[in-house]
Amino acid sequence: MSCPPEFIDLAHRLADAAGEVIKPLFRNKLDIISKNDMSPVTIADRNAELVMRELIEEAFPDHGIFGEEHGQVRTDAEYVWVLDPIDGTHSFISGLPTFAILIGLTRNGMPVMGIMDQPISGERWVGANGKTEFNGKPIQSNADVTSISDSSLFSWGIELLGSERGANYKNLMNAVSRKRFGYDSYAYGSLALGFVDIVADFDMKPFDYCALVPIIENAGGVISDWDGNALTLNTPGYVLASANPTLHKQALKLLSEK
Numbered sequence: 001m002s003c004p005p006e007f008i009d010l011a012h013r014l015a016d017a018a019g020e021v022i023k024p025l026f027r028n029k030l031d032i033i034s035k036n037d038m039s040p041v042t043i044a045d046r047n048a049e050l051v052m053r054e055l056i057e058e059a060f061p062d063h064g065i066f067g068e069e070h071g072q073v074r075t076d077a078e079y080v081w082v083l084d085p086i087d088g089t090h091s092f093i094s095g096l097p098t099f100a101i102l103i104g105l106t107r108n109g110m111p112v113m114g115i116m117d118q119p120i121s122g123e124r125w126v127g128a129n130g131k132t133e134f135n136g137k138p139i140q141s142n143a144d145v146t147s148i149s150d151s152s153l154f155s156w157g158i159e160l161l162g163s164e165r166g167a168n169y170k171n172l173m174n175a176v177s178r179k180r181f182g183y184d185s186y187a188y189g190s191l192a193l194g195f196v197d198i199v200a201d202f203d204m205k206p207f208d209y210c211a212l213v214p215i216i217e218n219a220g221g222v223i224s225d226w227d228g229n230a231l232t233l234n235t236p237g238y239v240l241a242s243a244n245p246t247l248h249k250q251a252l253k254l255l256s257e258k
Contacts, residue, residue, distance in 0.1 A: 001216075003105060003113040003128040007079070011115045011126075012057050012101050017055060018048040018085055018101045019119030026120055027095045042093060045069050048085035048101065056081050066233065068207040080106045080233060082210035088184035097121055098186040104210030109233040114211035116189050123227040125189050127215035132192055142194040148250040151166055151197035151243075152178040154187035156163040158244040163202045165226065165238065171254040172200060188212045188241055192219040200226075209239050216241050222248040226255045 025044040035058075039182070049069045061145055064080035066072050067209050074080070081103070086092050088099030097120040105113040113128040126133045133139065144255065153176040158167045173179055176198065190196040192215050201208075209223075213231050217225040222245050224230060226238040242248035 001107050001110060001112045003107075007060075007105055007124065008113060008128055010055065011105065011113060011210055011231075012021055012084075014052040014055055014081075014103050015101050015115050015117040015119075015124065017051045019117060021048040021051055021074075022101070024087065026092065026097075026188075030093065042086075042089065045086045045089060050215070052085065052103070055248055066206055066210075068205070078108060080109075082106060082111075082207050082233065084185075084207040084211070087208060088186070089119055091182075091184060098183050099191070100185045100206065102185060102211040104207070104213070106233045109190070111210045111213035111231065114214040116215060118186070118189075123189070123191060125215050127192070127213075127218040130218060132215050133218035134189075134193060139193050139219055141155055141192055141216070141219045142197060143220060143244045145197050146244065146246040148172075148175045148198075148247060148254070149177060151176050151247055152180070153198045153200065154180050154183060154190075154196050155199065156184060156201050157181050158161050160200070160202055165202070165255070168226070168255045168257065169200060169202075171257050172198070172251055175254055185212060188216060191221060191241055191243055192216055193249070194243070197243045197247060199239075200251070201239045202237065204239045205236050206233050210240065212239075220244065224248070224252075226252070228252050 064074035064077035067083040076220040084102040092099040103115040116125040223241040
């Protein structure tokens with residue numbers, strides 16, 4: 001599905017506005033608040049989402065909003081903005097510039113546009129309408145690595161091994177050539193750029209993955225749940241991204257084996 005250019009223009013404005021909130025607070029001592037799920041949040045997360053929500057309400061008051069920090073409104077609307085003001089709060093509070101602003105847009109539940117912005121390094125990925133751009137230039141994921149044994153795997157953390165499908169994940173982890181933990185959504189950006197081959201994660205919420213779907217797919221990669229199903233506004237959980245369809249098929253097979 002295509003994304004109207006005026007929505008992409010707004011997404012750029014949202015990323016700019018959130019970045020202006022976040023940048024002055026990076027590597028400053030901030031109060032860290034634990035949410036109900038014990039994940040951390042700061043005033044940077046909350047204020048960055050607020051400025052984005054205000055811009056959406058002003059420009060398109062009939063659109064829905066699904067935000068990590070300030071909840072959901074009108075999620076039955078045709079278009080719903082999905083916001084994660086700081087994906088990788090652990091990285092942010094540790095002074096590491098591998099967090100990102102994630103801005104997704106779904107139409108009837110399906111992701112049609114995504115922006116991932118790293119405001120400290122000035123890096124921005126935009127996926128929509130058949131292409132993914134990095135700082136304004138088209139990019140492609142790696143189509144050359146087609147054997148799982150030659151591939152690299154990135155994941156959020158070793159917690160995956162203790163998840164309900166930890167044994168499946170271990171199959172994948174043991175099959176690849178190189179593996180790294182951490183980096184949050186930044187790993188998906190590196191996959192779209194052609195430097196990472198596979199990313200596998202669990203416990204992903206819509207605001208964690210909706211922006212990433214158009215970025216990966218429009219760069220030539222594949223992204224789904226661990227059973228190969230499409231990711232929508234209503235499919236939280238396990239996420240697998242691969243640089244090309246051949247790798248994705250092999251990874252899905254390993255993730256289904258007992």
